[in-house]
Amino acid sequence: xxxxxxxxxxxxxxxxxxxxxxxxxxxxxxxxxxxxxxxxxxxxxxxxxxxxxxxxxxxxxxxx
Numbered sequence: 001x002x003x004x005x006x007x008x009x010x011x012x013x014x015x016x017x018x019x020x021x022x023x024x025x026x027x028x029x030x031x032x033x034x035x036x037x038x039x040x041x042x043x044x045x046x047x048x049x050x051x052x053x054x055x056x057x058x059x060x061x062x063x064x
Contacts, residue, residue, distance in 0.1 A: 004027060004030075004031060008031050013031070014027045014031045015027075020032075020058055021057070021058075022057055025057070025058055028058065028059075037059065040058065040059045041059050041060075041061065041062050042062070044059050044060070044061045044062075045061040045062045045063075048061060049061050051064055
């Protein structure tokens with residue numbers, strides 16, 4: 001986590017060209033942008049409320 005903390009403190013990010021994926025999804029809550037994360041959850045809820053498509057890969061629908 002020290003590497004990610006340092007990157008965040010310098011204005012960087014914890015993910016790059018390969019995105020977050022299942023391996024780093026736990027870091028999204030800590031380092032991800034709150035507004036973007038909320039938007040992702042709203043979109044997931046609107047299009048896949050039962051969490052069928054790519055279940056639990058990045059975000060879960062609201063209420064799950």
